[in-house]
Amino acid sequence: MHNLTVIKIGGNVIDNPDALKQFLTSFAQIRDHKILIHGGGKVATQVADKLGVPTTMVDGRRITDQPMLDVVTMVYGGLVNKQIVAKLQALEVNAIGLTGADASTVLAKKRAVGEIDYGFVGDIVEVDSGQIQYMLRQKLVPVFAPLTYDEEGNLLNTNADTMASAIAVDMAHKNTVTLVYCFEKKGVLSEPANDDSVITSLTPDLYETHKAAGVINKGMIPKLDNAFNALRNGVTKVIICHADQVVQAVTQGGAGTTLTLS
Template identity: 55%
Template sequence: MEKLTIVKVGGGILDEPTQLDALILHFAQINGHKILVHGGGKVATQTAKRLGVETQMVDGRRLTSTEMLEVVVMVYGGLVNKRVVAKLQAKQCNAAGFTGADANIILAEKRPIKTIDYGWVGDVKEVNTEVLKGLLSQGIVPVIAPLTHDKQGNLYNTNADTMASVLATALSSLYQVRLWYCFEKPGVLANAQDDNSVIEHLSTQLYQTYQQSGVITDGMLPKLDNGFAALRQGAQEVIIGTTTALGADAFAGTRLVL
């Protein structure tokens, strides 16, 4: 079975030119099939402010009004996506930009209203593995923006961490999948103030202990929840770490274990 590396990168790296260049360099050096899934929340927030559109967040997740949907489609599917594609092409990496609507790659449904109305936010229903397999077999590197669709003409803002996890799960029937959540730190830290306190192997039991004690909090929680979900559902390997380790043969970062 061929290997596939899926890398998810967030807004903190995309916003900082030096870190973005490092991501592009090291991602381009990954051997074999690969997919890049990106966020871009900070750029969307800045753009929304310039356009006079209010940003509302609940537990770190963006409420997506009709006006905000227009912003995230422009920013995620346009500015951020094409900037990354162009930079990868400059490194002889044959990237092509997609949203979930393109070639029906990722089908979703509108998140139901429970205690919170998230607006135009989608929950993934289905991944078109055959289309992705066809792209990868042609040497194309998909760069996927966090937008999905419902085949009814509607676009949805969709969590990029979740999209990466769902892609890893769906494609694990066709490839040996390594899922890498890339962010600014060298891994999951036992002490948020000490970059040398990387937890090299994080089990579900240890994760629960750290979560209950407040060692692991906030934005790291959805990454880990999605990472463990992918691992339970077929991904061979899930790693959380910095961009500089992407192209290296030696392991670096935090490896999730069940």
């Protein structure tokens, strides 16, 4: 079993050129097989504004009608993804930028319209880990934009946290997988106002306790649900940490919050 590190970076890194540069330099130092999944960042909203495409968010999720799908396809799949790939190449990382449509790596289906019509948003159906595995064997480093596709030929906007989790789980059949969620804090905090109150080890019981007490809330909940779900489905380790600490977290286990099942 190869060691494989799957890392997700969010908009806060992508929106800050210095932070992104520092992260990519760190990422280049990780020696194991690795996969990067990036979020969108604020550029999509800025480009949409300039193009006259209104942005509608419901519970922190973007409503993706056809004009907005075109914007996220341009920004996530083009601008952000290809800039990361070119920068990684300059760091001697042989990156290959992908959406889920490329090499049929992540198939999804358009979310059914319920109370809210999210538009062209994808729920993941299947990861083709075989195609990803052969890229790793070729010493390529897959870099995923948060876009998938369906069998009708539509591109679909997809949550990057969920995409990272789904890829990590599927790759765990043939690899020892560490999944890392990088975000703007040093880890999951026991005191939200205190950046140094990092919970170094989080079990499902402790998660429930903190959630009930309101210490863990909002956007952290779907992130942690994704993370525990990955652990329950074969991923060996999940770490939540600041993008600056990714090397320390992955190579020495000495940063961020490590999730364990017991």
